[in-house]
Amino acid sequence: SAVISQKPSRDICQRGTSLTIQCQVDSQVTMMFWYRQQPGQSLTLIATANQGSEATYESGFVIDKFPISRPNLTFSTLTVSNMSPEDSSIYLCSVGSPPEEQYFGPGTRLTVT
């Protein structure tokens, strides 16, 4: 299994600002994923982050709003840009190691006021 940590665990941000969420894994993994979980909802995949290439975004999510970095095989960041109250969610990173084994981080609870 993989141990995943996220920073920050929670934050309250003002409308129009940006927040960068960090995801650290205790082992090298090829595929990392970023999910959003809106209040009372299940998880929705935002994008897949592969080291050495641009992230692949799902329908409804764009790079300008959710830029992702993947500088190495153990770390990734997700930025939520120009936030609005609708961005209030839990953001989770997960890793596939090997593919189809999915482990999730503890999540970052974001509230936008």
Next chain:
Amino acid sequence: KNQVEQSPQSLIILEGKNCTLQCNYTVSPFSNLRWYKQDTGRGPVSLTIMTFSENTKSNGRYTATLDADTKQSSLHITASQLSDSASYICVVSVVGDSSYKLIFGSGTRLLVRP
């Protein structure tokens, strides 16, 4: 359309009682089915994973079943404890030519009362 539906949406039981959560899926091509437990404010934690050929899988007081013919799965919790209060999410893997995708159910919120 690939879809995973769970029922009930929420459930309240008394401590010590058993309960069963349901998951129906219309996913193709099917790879595996997982049940996750998600405590409030935490990330999901895998309970069981079953492939096409497996009918049942246990993890302590949690037992998952899979009927690939009817495309149904259930999660049975025995002798419930207060710590079982959480959301339980059914997730089905779809395998493509060079990638895979997870289809998430909307979850069942379980509340165990003393």
